[in-house]
Amino acid sequence: MTDTTALLTTADGKPLKSALAKSQGRARRRAFLLVAPLFFFVLLTFIIPIGQMLFQSVYNPTFTQAAPNLVRWFDENPAGSQIDEAAFAALAADLKQMKTDKTAGSAGTRINYDMPGTRSLFTAAARKADKLEPPYREALLEIDKTWGDPMLWRVMRSAASALTADFYLAALDLTRDDTGAIISVAQDRQVYVTLFARTFLLSGLITGLCLVLAFPIAHLLATLPLARSNLLMILVLLPFWTSLLVRTTSWMVLLQGQGVVNNVLVSLGILGEDGRIQMMYNQTGTIIAMTHILLPFMVLPLYSVMRPIPPSYVRAARSLGASSWTAFRRVYLPQTLPGIGAGALLVFILAVGYYITPALVGGADGQLISNLIAFHMQKSLNWSLAAALAGLLLAAVLALYWLYDRVVGIDNLKLG
Structure with missing residues (x-):
């Protein structure tokens, strides 16, 4: 059969099919150029950093670069091989090079991640490396008996590979024994x-509290006349115009032992001076402050689905004999489920990653996993472990997102 489009031509005599293809190509290029700035912005500020983080969680070449001779010996001798004089000779050669390159500290730090107390072992041996002479086994054992510990050699063998899953094991409180089997770390x-x-439990509790508090607020906003609801909406949005740090420190003033809340309770005679409630530097402070901060993120999705619900639906159910509770449960509540799901998802995801509020008001009992990630990034400088912890947190959030899609449906996501 003959393609009729190929026989048709434009006014200037060009084939219609090629003219259409050219026009569509221009439209696609124009659309790509329009979205290209956003695409590259997301790529540079979101996708690439997350990719680098995930790669950092399984890649740490610190020890392999500092101890090439020992790495070569591990490659030539499989796991379970006897630690012979050649292995100690390779270690002695690497220690001499570490002293020259000043990398003993970094190499020891890498081993210290899996076997605490070994950083000083490397630095002390590197300082005496120039005096090491054969037999190297006896020479190193004379410096420190720990060099003969099979656990140390197991850890160095594991660190001899730049690609490793050990940081994910550490993030799950797991380690490897002398044989390489995965076991739980000591209880302490x-x-x-x-x-x-704790992070997931507190985040779930905060999400539940936000839902309980936000539902009547959103219902009130949705049922009031538009002029009044807009005025009240300003009060809901007001926290967004205030610094997060200011809101958090305000709760510190309110909740501390000599703070406003305790002073009011004492002045009313509800509490005695020696019975002041400790609401700071514990889980109570974290829950109260984070519930207040995240409440608007629950109100807005709920309001967005409640506003379009016709009040006549509930009135019709009441006129047909349903009680107020039955009408709410079987008519009104099912229509708000997309907003409940979206608000709960948004609040929970924000809660599991919060850092400033738990750090300021949480104390030791109110700290979340994000605070430990920050500690490893800023203080211990164990970036690979911090990346592994962040990777597990990201996986949990993606699993939650997948669960929401399966239960509610991502097409029903209502964020306001």
Whole structure:
């Protein structure tokens, strides 16, 4: 059959098919140029940094660069091989080079991540490296008996590969034994799983409190005349115009032992001077402050789905014999589920990643996993572990997003 489009021509005699293709190509290029700035902005400020973070969580070449001879010995001798004189000779050669390059501290720090107390082991041995002579095993053991510890050699073998999953194991309070099997760390060193559990539990509690407080507020805004609801909406949006740091420090003034809340309770005779409530530097302070800060993020999605709901639906249910509770439960509430899901998703995701508020008002009991990530980034400088913790947090958020899509549907997302 003959393609009729190929036989048609434009006014200037060009084939219609090629003219259409050219016109569509121009439209596609114009559309791409319009979105290109946003695309490259998202790529440079979001996608690439996240990719670098995830790569950092499994890549740490510090030890491999500082100890090439020992890495070569590990490559030539599989796991389980006896630590012979050649291994100690390779270690001695690397220690001499570390002293010259001043990399003993960084190499020791990398091993110290998995076996605490070994940074000083490397720096002390590097200072005496020029005096090391064969047999190197006895020479190193004379400096410190720890050089003969099988656990140390297991950790160095693991660190000899720049690509490693050990940081994810550490982020889950796991480690490897002398044989390389994955085991739990000692009870007194289990920190991260507890913090993850606390983060998710507190975030869930804060999300629930925000929902309970925001639902009647959003319902009131949705049912009032537009002029009044707009005026009240300004009060809901007012916190967005105030610095987060100012709002957090305001709660510090209100909640501390000698703060406004306790002083009012004492002046009313509800509490005695020795019975002041401790609401600062604990989980209570974190919950109160974060609920206040995140409440508008729950109100807005709820309001966006409540406003279009016709009041006649509930009135019709009441006229057909339904009680107020039945009409609310079976008619009104199901129509607000997209807003409830969107608000809960937004508040929970913001809560699990909050840093400033828990750091200021949470104390030791109110800290979240984000505070520990910041500690490893700024203080311990264990960036790979911080990236692994952040990667696990990102995976949890993506899992929550997937669950929301399966239960509610991402097409029903209503954010205001």
